Amino acid sequence: MEETKTAAAANLEVFSEVLQNLAATDKDIMVVTSDSRGSGKLVPFGQKYPEQIVEVGIAEQNLVGVAAGLASMGKKAFAVSPACFLTARALEQIKNDVAYSDNSVKLIGISAGVSYGALGTTHHSLHDYAVLRAINNISILAPADNFETAEAIKAAAQMTSPVYIRFGKKGMPENLQQNPDPSDFKIGKGRIIQEGSDLIFIATGEAVLPCVEAAKLLEQEQQISCKIISLHTIKPLDTELLLAAAATGKPIITVEEHSVNGGLGEAVASLLFQKGCTNKFQIVGLPDDHTVSGSQIEIFNHYGISGEGLKNTALNLFQL
Amino acid sequence: MQLEELKRKSIENRKKVLQYIYHAKAGHTGGSLSILDILNVLYNDVMNVSPENFDSNDRDRFIQSKGHSVEALYVVLADKGFFPEEDLLTMCQYNSPYIGHPTKSIPGIEQNTGGLGHGLPISSGAALAAKKDNSAVKVFTVLGDGEMAEGSNWEAMMFAAHYKLDNLCAILDYNKLQITAPNADVMGLEPIDQKIEAFGWAVKHVDGHNLEELSKTFNSLPLVEGKPTFIIAHTTKGKGISYMENVLKWHHGVPSKEQYDLAMEELDLQLQELETVLK
Numbered sequence: 001m002e003e004t005k006t007a008a009a010a011n012l013e014v015f016s017e018v019l020q021n022l023a024a025t026d027k028d029i030m031v032v033t034s035d036s037r038g039s040g041k042l043v044p045f046g047q048k049y050p051e052q053i054v055e056v057g058i059a060e061q062n063l064v065g066v067a068a069g070l071a072s073m074g075k076k077a078f079a080v081s082p083a084c085f086l087t088a089r090a091l092e093q094i095k096n097d098v099a100y101s102d103n104s105v106k107l108i109g110i111s112a113g114v115s116y117g118a119l120g121t122t123h124h125s126l127h128d129y130a131v132l133r134a135i136n137n138i139s140i141l142a143p144a145d146n147f148e149t150a151e152a153i154k155a156a157a158q159m160t161s162p163v164y165i166r167f168g169k170k171g172m173p174e175n176l177q178q179n180p181d182p183s184d185f186k187i188g189k190g191r192i193i194q195e196g197s198d199l200i201f202i203a204t205g206e207a208v209l210p211c212v213e214a215a216k217l218l219e220q221e222q223q224i225s226c227k228i229i230s231l232h233t234i235k236p237l238d239t240e241l242l243l244a245a246a247a248t249g250k251p252i253i254t255v256e257e258h259s260v261n262g263g264l265g266e267a268v269a270s271l272l273f274q275k276g277c278t279n280k281f282q283i284v285g286l287p288d289d290h291t292v293s294g295s296q297i298e299i300f301n302h303y304g305i306s307g308e309g310l311k312n313t314a315l316n317l318f319q320l
Numbered sequence: 321m322q323l324e325e326l327k328r329k330s331i332e333n334r335k336k337v338l339q340y341i342y343h344a345k346a347g348h349t350g351g352s353l354s355i356l357d358i359l360n361v362l363y364n365d366v367m368n369v370s371p372e373n374f375d376s377n378d379r380d381r382f383i384q385s386k387g388h389s390v391e392a393l394y395v396v397l398a399d400k401g402f403f404p405e406e407d408l409l410t411m412c413q414y415n416s417p418y419i420g421h422p423t424k425s426i427p428g429i430e431q432n433t434g435g436l437g438h439g440l441p442i443s444s445g446a447a448l449a450a451k452k453d454n455s456a457v458k459v460f461t462v463l464g465d466g467e468m469a470e471g472s473n474w475e476a477m478m479f480a481a482h483y484k485l486d487n488l489c490a491i492l493d494y495n496k497l498q499i500t501a502p503n504a505d506v507m508g509l510e511p512i513d514q515k516i517e518a519f520g521w522a523v524k525h526v527d528g529h530n531l532e533e534l535s536k537t538f539n540s541l542p543l544v545e546g547k548p549t550f551i552i553a554h555t556t557k558g559k560g561i562s563y564m565e566n567v568l569k570w571h572h573g574v575p576s577k578e579q580y581d582l583a584m585e586e587l588d589l590q591l592q593e594l595e596t597v598l599k
Contacts, residue, residue: 056475059475059478065445065472066441068445069446072445072450093441096432096433097431097442100432101431104426112464246542
């Protein structure tokens with residue numbers, strides 16, 4: 001995977017733009033940041049709407065507590081902080097003050113997964129799906145492209161229940177669908193990026209793009225036709241779409257920028273196994289090990305979250 | 321509310337706290353008796369909140385950070401008419417909404433609390449929202465002395481002063497005992513007033529069982545324009561029951577039949593004394 005191929009804006013930039021549009025007509029939109037205004041691309045937001053941005057300093061527990069308090073008073077609070085800190089440092093606040101207390105905070109995990117690359121494990125969030133999946137009353141989203149990001153933020157602003165949305169900071173395609181359908185987004189519903197008949201990729205967030213690349217290689221080199229599902233909502237799971245896909249009996253590969261423990265792959269596996277599906281099945285993600293150092297792309301390539309890597313995973317799966 | 325009426329309520333509500341803890345065979349007895357006078361004054365003489373206006377965004381907010389002393393809150397809310405008092409007979413029983421910490425499923429309760437160090441950040445966010453809306457809403461929170469060791473409290477301390485949240489009042493239930501030992505042995509707080517003043521708050525010491533002083537203080541907030549208020553309420557754990565006062569085991573001790581009867585006798589006597597004085 002090349003760094004700039006098909007890159008449009010970073011999902012982060014799309015997020016900031018959409019939020020500005022929302023704030024223009026809604027005074028209840030409040031952005032809460034933990035010295036993350038710059039990294040969250042929120043400087044223009046702060047300049048335009050200084051009354052609607054709240055800085056808490058580097059204090060993630062307070063970030064989430066304050067956001068919960070704002071939400072309890074009717075504000076549409078977006079708590080924006082690097083995903084690594086937001087979902088670990090402030091996990092108890094997410095569990096108690098947001099999810100348990102049903103305060104409709106919108107938690108925005110920026111520079112998620114291994115976006116921070118060589119800054120290392122302190123700055124990686126490979127645990128967030130797992131820990132949040134075990135907490136009830138919170139939706140978990142990871143948009144794959146600019147389109148999904150914009151739609152997810154617009155939907156989150158209207159949600160009355162808690163939601164977590166995470167994305168990276170690298171440029172992403174505007175829309176991964178070959179023939180984009182602008183009405184094709186609903187929280188809790190997966191999005192079919194392309195149809196295919198031999199193999200199924202189920203991926204989320206910035207791990208969808210490598211599936212598109214792998215599908216091209218498999219088609220060109222092996223005449224293997226791949227279906228790709230962008231499961232932008234990890235919770236609640238789109239069981240209908242997943243079971244329909246599995247009913248074809250074709251091999252399934254799940255791909256995520258997250259630990260292989262407790263994330264998208266295990267969520268899908270749990271559903272399918274309990275429904276009696278016997279598809280060949282492979283979970284691709286970050287292994288249960290210290291993460292190799294490098295840029296996001298280098299880390300992706302190292303662990304096979306790439307066109308070439310996923311092609312090989314697919315071919316191996318067919319051999320089983 | 322008349323001071324005499326408040327005094328009567330304080331004793332009667334102590335009886336109820338003990339009654340329901342005794343019935344449930346569970347509860348944080350010492351802390352509930354410690355904060356009861358503060359809650360009585362807030363709900364009956366200070367805050368603009370009642371069952372009638374609880375749907376209004378203009379109501380004052382109370383968030384109990386030391387959630388474990390929920391029995392005092394339950395009794396005060398029931399007395400205020402938020403729910404039938406007999407509901408408390410289900411406290412801590414299977415499938416009862418009246419669990420051992422505050423939850424919003426109970427009428428009158430604003431936030432789910434129980435984890436320590438959570439009330440002040442949430443209260444600060446609520447106070448900021450009120451400021452943004454140019455609303456007159458005041459936000460009160462009661463903190464335990466043990467939970468002052470939680471770092472999140474100090475994050476919120478910085479925040480509330482930075483945003484000049486003078487519509488926020490934090491009340492420290494300073495009974496000086498926590499579950500293991502005195503605060504001074506577990507993790508010393510002193511000089512707590514200087515620490516909080518240095519964070520930019522207006523600080524005042526009060527007797528946490530002097531209803532008149534509590535009422536006067538809470539009704540003359542903010543202490544300083546542009547600063548959040550921190551009231552250090554000096555209290556007695558187990559207040560009102562001679563054998564419970566300042567005795568560690570009553571943190572979550574439940575009285576035996578004999579102890580319960582003795583406590584009720586003591587409180588009845590206090591009620592009689594009050595009536596005599598009033599006559």
